[in-house]
Amino acid sequence: MxxxxxxxxxxxxxxxxxxxxxxxxxxxxxxxPAPRPRPRPGLTIRLRMTVAYGAAVFLTGAVLIYTAYLLFRWRLNHMGADVAKPPECLGAKPTKGLDTYCRAITNRQILSQIEKPLIIVLLVSAVVAVLVGYLLAGRFLRPLHRITNTARRVASRPDRALHARIDLEGPHDELVELAQTFDGMLDRLDHAFEGQRRFVGNASHELRTPLAINRTLLEVTLMDPEASEQTRQLCQTLLATNERSERMIEGLLLLAKADNEPTNxxxxxxxxxxxxxxxxxxxxxxxxxxxxxxxxxxxxxxxxxxxxxxxxxxxxxxxxxxxxxxxxxxxxxxxxxxxxxxxxxxxxxxxxxxxxxxxxxxxxxxxxxxxxxxxxxxxxxxxxxxxxxxxxxxxxxxxxxxxxxxxxxxxxxxxxxxxxxxxxxx
Incomplete structure (x- = not known):
């Protein structure tokens, strides 16, 4: 060189x-070359469920507390009106204005004292709802993570990971039904690929023997000194065709073998x-x-x-x-x-x-x-x-x-x- x-x-x-x-x-x-870039990550389903659950509890609690607050204030005002009514039967000097003023001040004090605890209760309830929602969302989505991991493993090595199964157990809900459907699809794909590899391997092995016999017969005929020139040309053509068929079979065998991960x-x-x-x-x-x-x-x-x-x-x-x-x-x-x-x-x-x-x-x-x-x-x-x-x-x-x-x-x-x-x- x-x-x-x-x-x-x-x-x-x-x-x-x-x-x-x-x-x-x-x-x-x-x-x-890098794989196709993934879409920009956003909020996960777990976070969205947590936010939705916390927001629902917060809004519901706020509506209930505000409604109770209005009813309580209305009741206090109504009771104040009844108490402030002067006893006309005694002929006493009317004290309606003074009693109403005193009752209004008392009502405001009572309402101001319960407003802060109600707000604190609402905020604490919202925080607890967020935590509980996060835990529940994780519990509900755990089977989905299992399905995703199995699908990702199969997608990364489709030629050797088709044997993976989810085998999800539990109540027969939508996620279990999805996992069973996915496992059934993997079963069919695994059987199809395995049958294809087995057919290629078996067919190639079965074809090697008759091709080897044909090559031997053609070579023997070519070595025969009494063979005519026309026969020799025909044998050479058939020998070249036979050699090409042997190379194709060897290639099919190697192609079937190449699908398996090397052990050595x-x-x-x-x-x-x-x-x-x-x-x-x-x-x-x-x-x-x-x-x-x-x-x-x-x-x-x-x-x-x-x-x-x-x-x-x-x-x-x-x-x-x-x-x-x-x-x-x-x-x-x-x-x-x-x-x-x-x-x-x-x-x-x-x-x-x-x-x-x-x-x-x-x-x-x-x-x-x-x-x-x-x-x-x-x-x-x-x-x-x-x-x-x-x-x-x-x-x-x-x-x-x-x-x-x-x-x-x-x-x-x-x-x-x-x-x-x-x-x-x-």
Whole structure:
């Protein structure tokens, strides 16, 4: 390998390499794309219920106390009028004005003495109502928090958390009915996904045996010196078709395996994995006259070494097979993103190639999906292309199984830039 001048650690491999990494992405790759920002948080249901309960108690208490106050004042005034009535039978000098004045003063004193206690009682009742309402709201909403946590756990890892259940017990109210409905939905989804994985695995295993037998029979026929030229050509065509079917089955098996979280995790250097994968692709790159250029920084991540190597291999092979041909290039870069993306290592694979419409990028990660031309037509298949349309699907499944992220975007001028973030060991 030839050391590229001016860029430490950057090497060019393959014919026609210019020895420089495209500056449109080199050195300016940020942290993993953040999830869609959540809406601005507002008052929780618990706080709203507490405020509503406290306000209802306060207003009700205020109305009742004010009504009682009015009735009490009216009664005092009525009693004062009765007492102030002069005894006409005795013929005494009327004392109505003086008695009424004295009674009014007494009534005001009595009312002023009960106003403050009534206000204190009202405020204390409101505070107690708020506290009781907060506790009751928390008690009533506890099942809802359980439902939310389960839904969030399933949403974060839908391929492996479908076995989670709420199992809410208690009176058959609306929340219990909601939890049971949610559990039933998870049961159906879990059975559907498990059945799909089981079918893919079983079907792939069952198909490997007859394909292996077909390959053996074809190879034996090709070695037969008495076989005619027409028979040999037919056998070679059938052998190529059989080989493609075997690769597709291997890809389906790997895709089914990639959905399961790796159990044998170890520290893997992305730079070493990328270098090894690029080296294995040198022969294909030479045949296509495409340069493989690398800029590799040590970046240790945690995961299954075989599956992580499959990520790099699939990305490089995909970049080679969807290229412009002679004079094209594939850039492979690794970064230790411990500074601006703590806990992640970064692998980048970019290439020259046909223009990819932005709307078609996400669909490239679907199984058996190939690129489209800008007009929307399906991309033409290269006769040398050995792929079966599962490369990027396997990449996404393996990355998700490792708790990482993968993102792709069209490269200006044609081609694709794929970035993979993988977490380091916790």
């Amino acid at each position: 030839q050391e590229v001048q001016g860029i430490p650690g950057l090497t060019a491999k393959g014919p026609g390499g210019s020895g420089q990494v495209d500056s449109t992405y080199g050195g300016e790759i940020g942290p993993p 995790r170890e520290d893997i250097d992305l730079a070493e994995v990328a270098y090894r994968s690029a080296t294995q692709c040198e022969l294909e790159a030479a045949e296509r006259q495409v340069a493989i250029r690398t800029s590799l920084q040590p970046a240790f991540v945690s995961g299954d070494g075989i599956l992580i190597e499959r990520i790099a291999m699939n990305l490089i092979q995909n970049a080679l097979r969807h290229n412009v041909g002679p004079g094209g290039w594939v850039d492979v870069l690794t970064y230790d993103r411990s500074q601006d993306a703590p806990g992640h290592g970064l692998l980048v694979v970019a290439n020259t190639g046909p223009e990819v419409p932005p709307y078609a990028v996400e669909s490239l990660f679907e199984p058996f999906k190939r690129g489209t031309q800008p007009g929307g037509a399906a991309a033409k298949r290269d006769p040398r292309d050995k792929g079966v349309g599962l490369g990027l699907s396997i990449v996404r499944s393996v990355v998700r199984a490792h708790g990482g992220r993968v993102a792709a975007e069209p490269r200006p001028g044609g081609g694709l830039i794929v970035r993979v973030w993988l977490p380091v060991r916790a």
